[in-house]
Amino acid sequence: MSRIANPYDQxxxxxxxxxxxxxxxxxxxVFFFRFWYLQIIRxxxxxxxxxxxxxxxxxxxxxRGIIEAAGGELLAINEPYYYLQIISEDVKxxxxxxxxxxxxxxxxxxVLKKRYEEKSDNMRLFRPVILAEDLxxxxxxIFELQSFRWPGLEIKDRPRRKYFFGKEFAHLLGxxxxxxxxxxxxxxxxxxxxxxxxxxxxxVYNATLRGKKGTLQYERDTLGRQFLRRIVQEAESGQKLRLxxxxxxxxxxxxxxxxxxxxxxxxxxxxxxxxxxVSAPSFDxxxxxxxxxxEETWKLIRSDPRSPLQHRAIQSSYPPAxxxxxxxxxxxxxxxxxxxxxxxxxxxxxxxxxxFFRCWRRGGHGNVNLSDxxxxxxxxxxxxxxxxxxxxxxxxxxxxxxxxxxxxxxxxEEVAGLIPTREWKExxxxxxxxxxxxxNLSIGQGYTLVTPLQVAxxxxxxxxxxxxxxxxxxxGEPTIVDQNLELSKENLLLLKNAMIATVEEKQGTGRILRxxxxxxxAKTGTAQVVSWTDEMRRKKKSDIPYDMRDxxxxxxxxxxxxxxxxxxxxxxxxxxxxxxxGKLANLALNYLIEQEKTSKLEQEKKKLIKMKLKKSDNLxxxxxxx
Amino acid sequence: MSVGNKTIFQYINWHFLILLFLLFCIGVANxxxxxxxxxxxxxxxxSFYKKQMVxxxxxxxxLLLFMIVDYKHLKTVAWPLFFVTLFFLILVPLIGVxxxxxxxxxxxxxxxxxxxxxxxxxxxxLGANFLSKEPEPLGFxxxxxxxxxxxxxxxMIIMQPDLGSGLSVFMILGGxxxxxxxxxxxxxxxxxxxxxxxxxxxxxxxxYQKERVISxxxxxxxxxxxxxxxxxxxxxxxGSGQFFGKGFLQGTQSTLRFxxxxxxxxxxxxxxxxxxxxxSIILLALFCGFLYQIAVVAKDAKDLFGSCLAAGVFFYFFLxxxxxxxxxxxxxPVVGIPLPFISYGGTALLMNLSLAGLVLNxxxxxxxxx
Numbered sequence: 004m005s006r007i008a009n010p011y012d013q014x015x016x017x018x019x020x021x022x023x024x025x026x027x028x029x030x031x032x033v034f035f036f037r038f039w040y041l042q043i044i045r046x047x048x049x050x051x052x053x054x055x056x057x058x059x060x061x062x063x064x065x066x067r068g069i070i071e072a073a074g075g076e077l078l079a080i081n082e083p084y085y086y087l088q089i090i091s092e093d094v095k096x097x098x099x100x101x102x103x104x105x106x107x108x109x110x111x112x113x114v115l116k117k118r119y120e121e122k123s124d125n126m127r128l129f130r131p132v133i134l135a136e137d138l139x140x141x142x143x144x145i146f147e148l149q150s151f152r153w154p155g156l157e158i159k160d161r162p163r164r165k166y167f168f169g170k171e172f173a174h175l176l177g178x179x180x181x182x183x184x185x186x187x188x189x190x191x192x193x194x195x196x197x198x199x200x201x202x203x204x205x206x207v208y209n210a211t212l213r214g215k216k217g218t219l220q221y222e223r224d225t226l227g228r229q230f231l232r233r234i235v236q237e238a239e240s241g242q243k244l245r246l247x248x249x250x251x252x253x254x255x256x257x258x259x260x261x262x263x264x265x266x267x268x269x270x271x272x273x274x275x276x277x278x279x280x281v282s283a284p285s286f287d288x289x290x291x292x293x294x295x296x297x298e299e300t301w302k303l304i305r306s307d308p309r310s311p312l313q314h315r316a317i318q319s320s321y322p323p324a325x326x327x328x329x330x331x332x333x334x335x336x337x338x339x340x341x342x343x344x345x346x347x348x349x350x351x352x353x354x355x356x357x358x359f360f361r362c363w364r365r366g367g368h369g370n371v372n373l374s375d376x377x378x379x380x381x382x383x384x385x386x387x388x389x390x391x392x393x394x395x396x397x398x399x400x401x402x403x404x405x406x407x408x409x410x411x412x413x414x415x416e417e418v419a420g421l422i423p424t425r426e427w428k429e430x431x432x433x434x435x436x437x438x439x440x441x442x443n444l445s446i447g448q449g450y451t452l453v454t455p456l457q458v459a460x461x462x463x464x465x466x467x468x469x470x471x472x473x474x475x476x477x478x479g480e481p482t483i484v485d486q487n488l489e490l491s492k493e494n495l496l497l498l499k500n501a502m503i504a505t506v507e508e509k510q511g512t513g514r515i516l517r518x519x520x521x522x523x524x525a526k527t528g529t530a531q532v533v534s535w536t537d538e539m540r541r542k543k544k545s546d547i548p549y550d551m552r553d554x555x556x557x558x559x560x561x562x563x564x565x566x567x568x569x570x571x572x573x574x575x576x577x578x579x580x581x582x583x584x585g586k587l588a589n590l591a592l593n594y595l596i597e598q599e600k601t602s603k604l605e606q607e608k609k610k611l612i613k614m615k616l617k618k619s620d621n622l623x624x625x626x627x628x629x
Numbered sequence: 630m631s632v633g634n635k636t637i638f639q640y641i642n643w644h645f646l647i648l649l650f651l652l653f654c655i656g657v658a659n660x661x662x663x664x665x666x667x668x669x670x671x672x673x674x675x676s677f678y679k680k681q682m683v684x685x686x687x688x689x690x691x692l693l694l695f696m697i698v699d700y701k702h703l704k705t706v707a708w709p710l711f712f713v714t715l716f717f718l719i720l721v722p723l724i725g726v727x728x729x730x731x732x733x734x735x736x737x738x739x740x741x742x743x744x745x746x747x748x749x750x751x752x753x754x755l756g757a758n759f760l761s762k763e764p765e766p767l768g769f770x771x772x773x774x775x776x777x778x779x780x781x782x783x784x785m786i787i788m789q790p791d792l793g794s795g796l797s798v799f800m801i802l803g804g805x806x807x808x809x810x811x812x813x814x815x816x817x818x819x820x821x822x823x824x825x826x827x828x829x830x831x832x833x834x835x836x837y838q839k840e841r842v843i844s845x846x847x848x849x850x851x852x853x854x855x856x857x858x859x860x861x862x863x864x865x866x867x868g869s870g871q872f873f874g875k876g877f878l879q880g881t882q883s884t885l886r887f888x889x890x891x892x893x894x895x896x897x898x899x900x901x902x903x904x905x906x907x908x909s910i911i912l913l914a915l916f917c918g919f920l921y922q923i924a925v926v927a928k929d930a931k932d933l934f935g936s937c938l939a940a941g942v943f944f945y946f947f948l949x950x951x952x953x954x955x956x957x958x959x960x961x962p963v964v965g966i967p968l969p970f971i972s973y974g975g976t977a978l979l980m981n982l983s984l985a986g987l988v989l990n991x992x993x994x995x996x997x998x999x
Contacts, residue, residue, distance in 0.1 A: 015929075015933065016808060016809055016810050018810055019807070019809060019936075020928045022807055023923075023924040023940065023943055024924060026920075026947055027921055027924065027947075030913075030916070030917060030947065030950065031914070033955075033960070034954055035913065037954075037955075037958050038906055038910060038913070038958075039906065041864065041958060042867065042868055042870055042901065042906040042909065043871070045868050046868055046870070046871035046906075048868075049865050049867075049869045050868070050871055052865045053865050053881055053882050053902075054881075056862075056881070056882065
């Protein structure tokens, strides 16, 4: 090999070659370790992150448990609720599409466009915007039929609560609403958009009714478009609830109370089950389930002076009036202050400390014993007892027998009522308890307040051998004895007989309830709303302003076969217990009697059928033998 | 003169050519996957990979051209080409096309053309020409002269602004200088001056460039920025491949479009996601082999000019490979530099194949006159 001399030609620089090789080695090792670090050491973590990137999940709403009345009649169901949404990125011609929707829904295009612009978000593509809610079935079918022509339009559905007897059961069932921030904080299993019971049974039994949400998983690209949708977990629907409420009775009483204010509680005294619980006036529970409640409707309901939202059976407390005489009588018997046969003379009033306390009957009742005093509701008899017992004993006894504290039926809006004491009055009014107030207390007027449900529970206990049962609304709940009344068996019987006398005696205030051959007992009461002046007393009852008219109480029980039912009625501004409230009680009693008759007939039918079946069985057997 | 022109093709460096071919094929295959997008109808592949193949064919012609013409003639065009390049660089701010806030392109009607790319070739030729004339390692005087020559186009490119290309031009030249060798005292001064120059250059950076550096050093400080999203998604894509990868066309990060720039600068993230550690190491080894073959050509070149030319091409490829992978894998701030043969880009491929032709040119003629 010859080599031509060239002054500039030299061997390649040796260090330079080494430099290049070193750089190659550097390149290899730096990236070898970087690859190792990212793909092997952190590989799993980054793979998970890649998975989270693409997989998104969505809730599948669980149908809420349905609610039935005692006879299996549906009260609350879930109906599909349709809405129209638009994904504008998939729409070919937005203007034409809006015109098309406008034609079907009879909503001006401008309104649709406005809705669309308000809700759409330019930053997030392929996000559906809800254009119209609560579509009718016809509208849905038109959209579905034409869907291939209008890409980007979608009909979606969600379960929504529907109450068949919205007004009859409004207070009882309550309503559901979308969870708010507080609910979300309290229970982390809720997510935005979930429904939650906000009052009544829907609230108390929310955990049972709500079911379990399912999960839908799908892949998503950066634009939010979805692929490969699949259900990872099926939704579990909520459990069914059957109430103890008799639909027919509830409806009947609700209708009777339309345009009135008051409460009727019908309770099975042997079990504690509530058979009817009507609070009037009412509202339509369906108003709240539409997902949105129009501001005006809401205002109208809230500002209604008759306060339809108030659940009067537990949320309102009333003076017990003469109903309280049962409690005072019981205490007096237990204390041995009187016996059943002790008589006093009622001259129409009683004077203490220079103050005259009237009996409601100006002429007086003459000679009365305990039974007469209860049956005629003689005030003077109880003034005497009150004077002897004083507030200390009466209040303690009333509290010991379930008044003045919450029953704990579950509804958070329940109030405790009020049983006054000396300490309470001093604290509240900075005044000492006056002797005369003992008398007022003993006839259930003054400060004392009770809820209709408390009264119902007490009366039921009286006719259930003194066992005070916890009222319940949902079928299958155990019978719980809240407590035993502080009354001996003899005294219980005395009070019960006095209640029967109230119905049976000619002068009895509950005579309106009397029926032949049936054991019915009652006690009436007239709760003063305001202290009546003498002038008012002279007036005709119909001339007194509505707001000042007295509330009428009528508590009663009826024995039907093996069952004993109590019917507790308070009729606001119904003047006196015997009349208005009595009519309502009569309705309930009639219903109960009719029901008893039909069920007896049915039982007999069944027996007959059984007997016939047995006979035919025997025939078949005999034939076989032959 | 024992070896004639007819037979020089016998001396083609086949190792280099095969590695080149493999890298190109991997690049096209990866591009096929990287341009696949999941739509409701299924996987749709856009036509990037076809365009890349067409560019590859045109690039082969360029490769042949750069291979056949004896590289010694390049000595004579080195200076003229340099001045033409400077001329184009001056034209850029005057009539250049503005893309994403930076003026980098010249529109020549039939094709757009980036003078910065031309500057890279020019600096390789000029550097090789200059350095091969030096009989011994560079002293201070020659060192400053060659640096000054390099700084002119580099700064002009940085002003466009195109920091990545500008620095590349300068670093290619720097690599070549070190390849040729500098006197010990010169090296000492260079090493000492680095800690002084770095902080000063910070103030010369544009805001978006600073942001890149900050996001790299402290990722949480600019968490909202697009840049961070990009590198984090790239890291997730690459790392989620784990050992064996998700398989061809199976990369979720790429098909579901979580990975931006996946067919251009971030293509290796797609590769890592689908082929895993296993495939990535093979690709890395191929690149190292490719660079090694260039180094072999530099070593075996018949003259210093050829050797320096090959070294220039070596740095050209080395810097791109190193910077691109390091940037995708969060070892460096984001600078828009593609990965040779793997990233999509017609002009870049044309350049790469031309310079590969130059390497083959030097390699083929290694026995001439020896």
